[in-house]
Amino acid sequence: MKKNLTRRNFIRLSALGIAATAAGCSKGTAWDDFFQKRFQEMKPDEIAGFLKKLENRYAGTYGAPFSVKATPAKEKVVFGYGLDLSRCIGCRRCVSACVKENNPSRDVQIQWIRVLRMKKGEFNLEKSEPYYEPETVPEDGFFTIPVQCQQCENPPCVKVCPVKATWKEPDGIVVIDYNWCIGCRTCMAACPYRARKFNWNEPVIPRDEVNRDTHYLGNRPRMKGVVEKCTFCIQRAREGKYTACVEACPVGARKFGNLLDPKSEIRYVLDNFRVFRLKEELNTEPKFFYFFSIG
């Protein structure tokens, strides 16, 4: 190698190279993606263009029109959830409805709801069994308790995120900006409910199973290397609808509503039944209430 690459020429060449790369990417995706702002700092018109870009990209991947919304939180709404343990039979209908609604990875299985089976008479999460598989449920001598993101009012996962990719929205839903998540999984370590799941692989969702009605902070398809979790079906809840698990439960054990509305179902639960929250002693203040309507 001759030393004909002088300092001056090197700088010229690199400047050219950078300019060429920039020109090549400025209309494309890589450049935009790399210099994307935090979702919370985007202006409304920026969000609109950004969502359009995502919609086109998803439409290309899944071969059909896609909708990615970013419906903001409603005023004077804080979502709360009630689950009637005296009714739950552990049929996992909520799990399959959630998978259908929220586009988690199928080939490497990701599920946001875990239904834990425990012996009656003891409440020991250490000894709980999520892989139970009897012919029929309910089983004698056992009860089941579904666990998903508890949407803590004091969420430890948010506290530990080093890049502020996860935060609590004004309506109390803890969300993740998948584009901003660096995949360090610190939030997973911080969550005492094992609610967060990590995409170790590029998630695969069959084209005919993908839900094309999505929310940016919720059920839009994720990518490899990001964390995801239950968002109280943010794409449904913010449109006024019940979550998918509420509508799927065959025994009506799941209740959902606005904690600030004294006439809501969830407030009726809090006013009239014995209620507890999971791992209350950790001071996470979950907005997910387990209750007993019988006894």
Add this chain to the structure above:
Amino acid sequence: MRMLEYSVVTVFFVLLSAASSAAAEYPTGKPAVLLSGNFPCSNCHAGMTPDPARRSLTFHPEIKLKEHGEQRMWCFACHDAADRDHLRLADGEKVPFIELHRLCGQCHENIYRHWKAGIHGKRTGSWEGAKQYYLCTNCHNPHSPRFKPLAPEPAPIKPVNTLRRRL
């Protein structure tokens, strides 16, 4: 779980609401009997003499009172003997099938109160606006109301070769 299957195909927003204030107050799906093809009952029963005797029913073999007051109740505890297209409350008031929650609520008062508040049973639709109630018989078989056991959805796939972290 047959009743449960009915509930899935139930057509919501029943048009009968104009006829009854209670139905408008609690918009429900149609009760299973209205969808079964057997309704109106008077098609057959109009010309028949009501038989109050306790017996096994030859024409309706699927109707068996089980775990629902089988020692105390028989057809005309709930069905109106004179008008078979209606139910009959304890005070003699006739109610249409679409308002059967008033009939069930006579004994199951606690459950009725919770159902009205949207706690017992389930509702679909909007948490802040219009919702559909499920009638008692959309989930329960009125003659044998206890839920039958149900096959669960498949268990999650167990991670292999990983140290399992417990909740």
